[in-house]
Amino acid sequence: MISSKPAHLQGVYDVVVAGGGPAGLGAALAAREAGAERVLVVDREKEAGGILLQCIHAGFGLHHFKEELTGPEYAGRVLREALEHGVDVLSDAYALDVLPDKRIKLMSAEHGVTLIEARAAVLSMGARERTRAAIRIPGARPAGVLTAGFAQRLVNLQGCLPGRRVAILGSGDIGLIMARRLTLEGVEVVGVFELMPYANGLNRNIVQCLRDFDIPLHLSTTVVQVHGRERVEKVTVAPVDDHLKPVLSKAWDVPCDTLLVSIGLIPENELSRQMNLRLDPVTNGPVVNSAMETSRDGVFACGNVVHIHDLVDFVSAEAGLAGRWAGLAAQGRRPPEDNVRLSAGENVGYCVPHSLSTEREHTVYLRVRKPMEQSVIRLSSSDGRFTVDKKVRYVFPAEMINLKVGPRMLQNFHGDALRIDVLPR
Amino acid sequence: MLCARRSLRSRGLVARPAPVTMPELLDVVIIGGGVVGCAIARELTRYRLRVCLLEKECDVGFGTSKANSGIIHGGHHSDPRSVKGGLEWEGNQLWDALAADLGFGFKRIGELTIALSEADLPVLENLLSRGRAKGVTGLEMWTAEHVRAAEPNLSQDIIAALHAPTTGVVNPYEACFCLAESAVRNGLDLRTETTVLGLSLADGIWAVDTSGGTLHTRFVLNAAGLFSGDIAALAGAPALAIHPRKGEEYLLDKRLQGHITRVIFPCPSPVSKGILVIPTYDGTLMVGPTAHSVEDPLDLTTSAAGSDEVFSSVQRFAPGICPRDVIAQFAGLRAAADGDDFVIGPTSQKGFINIAGIQSPGLTAAPAIALRVVGLLRDEGLGLAPRDDFAPGLPAPVHFMSLSTEAQIELAERDPRYRRMSCRCEFITEGEILDAIGRGAKTLDGIKFRTRAGMGRCQGGFCAARCMELLARELDIPFTDVTKRGGGSWVAIPRLTGVAQEASHD
């Protein structure tokens, strides 16, 4: 993998980007294209590229690069593009803090602890996985209960296996990908157990990772107990009723030595919290305006650190926006003010950005709370005088919805707040 | 285990006592490296003695001593007529000096035992007079208003409370590590992952058969916690029945830090101290423990029933606490002897001394137990010549994130180990992980309980692979030999197909 090491970190950077995944690298490139002179990306891993580096399967880039790439190939491309456009990329470097004057406090293997001056900053620290603690499975606490992403790291980066007989709790995409990966490695995957009545991952992953390998998917089922003293020996699973409460009388034991937990991602927001940014309690990421600017002037954010994307292509699109505005902000050009607040209504978990302008074209990203067939996405003002509907055939929590919103659609709207509902037709 | 001892010695951390070769005959063998065994070991290294501590787990403190409430009890809870009642208050007063010497965290945050009804008041009065009779200082009855002002998040139904300023909190595992490390620096021969399998007495000398060979000693101290009954049987001492009593504990999200600032006890019933709210030393709130007898001394499972019991009782007086905030849960087993008191003393088998039945408040009492055992050994004929080179202190570990930015810059400049962040939740640097390994951590849990790496919100998702790489490198073992906490607690295995093995052994 290519890399570039800035020999010195002196002087003022126009834009410093915290996190060198596809979001950070894409933002850095866009900042350069918008005219920023000195742009630095820092990443805490040995190589920049983000979580994609451990996703060695194909299926990335169909939208953004119009061809199918593996994770490392996608990461390699965005890294190369950034370097070719004169972005400095410093890996093995941890962004510890962004001070109120936008100086970035950095811990670098090469440079030690330093403070770097910056005119604008982009946060793109990605996401982390939810852990077993988030769902409180009773029982013992042996070795062998781990997140799917950690297992992915063990297999793809460390060259070893998490166990011989694996049960998977949760049908998130990483768990599905790992079901296939482990099967190919000769590991027995005994089943995927999902609490909800529908799968949490993309449909293509259900087909290609489970069905094609005859791995059973148990919907409306959860793990109610972990057994084993030193290492997992088995798990007890049970179906759940309509209130998601386990029906213990129907429980059964599944012998296994490993339980992978794949119950979703959550933005890596240690830094955002430390900076006291306004956070959205649903996404757990910072609140952003339509220029992807956070509650602190000159600090932008994009990618999984804002909200969880299932496809990296949309991360790249969002990064382009954040990077462009960061680059312009560094040159003294503030993004135009938004004039409409946007909020999530019925069957909408969240929407990003949290505000927009009636003057410009936007892509609004949203997720529904529950699946629905034959529905409409409704944009409406609080007084009910303005509504526009967009028909959609099928909505699904695992698939992010992109909604184009622009001046034409809003020509009859005169208020300052809009909400989005997803309703049955 | 050998690896680790070698590496400790090569770092100069194991200060051997005067004799260069290992003498044949030891003075004292301590079985069990819980807080009791460790406290005794450290007291004994003040004297010119050859002492060996045997622990079956991979680390000291990995029995009951790391799975408890971490409270240094105020001194007034246990009956003064019992052995534990006396040692509770004595032990309480020894913790300031220990913490000052060894540098582990200890804070006297105080305690409230609350009354929710008129019927509770005489119980509190009784606790107060009992405590005063023992000499417990500072006990005071608080009015409802006083309680409300001090702890506004407790229930408005509280009508009075007994305040004990003497109550404190520690990280119990940290106390064990520090006691053991100090003892090792003063000459203790510490052998972890060494199980005692047999004991025999011939000509006044005990042969101690272990999984790592046989040792000979004049005295054997049985501090084996839940297994002290088995050890007594091996020694041919009178039968000692130990009944495990489980306690489940639930740690709550950092969000609730400061919600309650003192240890809160409900009004005790004749059988139990009840379910408590515990602001741990790190500031995280914890609720528990339950108290239920179990058969299996290895049963550390938590249960939905336990969680229900804990939250429903706590919510009666702390309504802001709910199960949604749980971030971690664990269970510990109290080693209760018949009669529910500590069993401390010599037995009919000469040289074999029990320190058993050390249930709650065993953590509190441990330093006092250690002094009592030293006295017992003297009474039993062990000569105690003080060493003039006993070093009571320990070098203070670096806490990188609590340094000023200037100090961080300076340290990272000087020492490249402080240029890499290993834990993203608790912000622990590679230097701190390496320090923990140097001080005896051999497993992921060993690192976790020494540094907090892996205890935060991501529960090791980020740091585990890094810690495994560092352990493999420092202990010179393959990556796949690194365990969670020794024994069969493996984390990863080599690839079945045999490809890419190099990557894991670099």
Ligand SMILES: Cc1cc2nc3c(=O)[nH]c(=O)nc-3n(C[C@H](O)[C@H](O)[C@H](O)COP(=O)(O)OP(=O)(O)OC[C@H]3O[C@@H](n4cnc5c(N)ncnc54)[C@H](O)[C@@H]3O)c2cc1C
């Ligand atoms: C385990 C996993 C598997 C996935 N599998 C797929 C898949 O199969 N298909 C798909 O389309 N999408 C997949 N995704 C989603 C996709 O990879 C993401 O949408 C995309 O990588 C997000 O890009 P990002 O740049 O926002 O975050 P990331 O790629 O996570 O990059 C964030 C980078 O920031 C660094 N960083 C974080 N904090 C700091 C700091 N304080 N200082 C310095 N650096 C920091 C991180 O180390 C990381 O390199 C997966 C995600 C995960 C987590």
Ligand SMILES: Cc1cc2nc3c(=O)[nH]c(=O)nc-3n(C[C@H](O)[C@H](O)[C@H](O)COP(=O)(O)OP(=O)(O)OC[C@H]3O[C@@H](n4cnc5c(N)ncnc54)[C@H](O)[C@@H]3O)c2cc1C
């Ligand atoms: C839920 C709970 C909460 C508690 N809360 C408090 C509190 O807040 N305050 C307080 O003062 N006390 C409390 N206690 C009590 C306290 O934890 C114990 O009294 C104390 O830890 C006992 O220490 P120990 O050294 O005797 O036992 P242990 O820590 O169990 O040590 C015994 C050691 O012996 C080892 N061992 C056993 N057999 C062998 C063998 N054959 N060979 C070698 N080694 C062997 C074991 O591995 C173990 O490490 C609590 C207990 C529980 C369970």
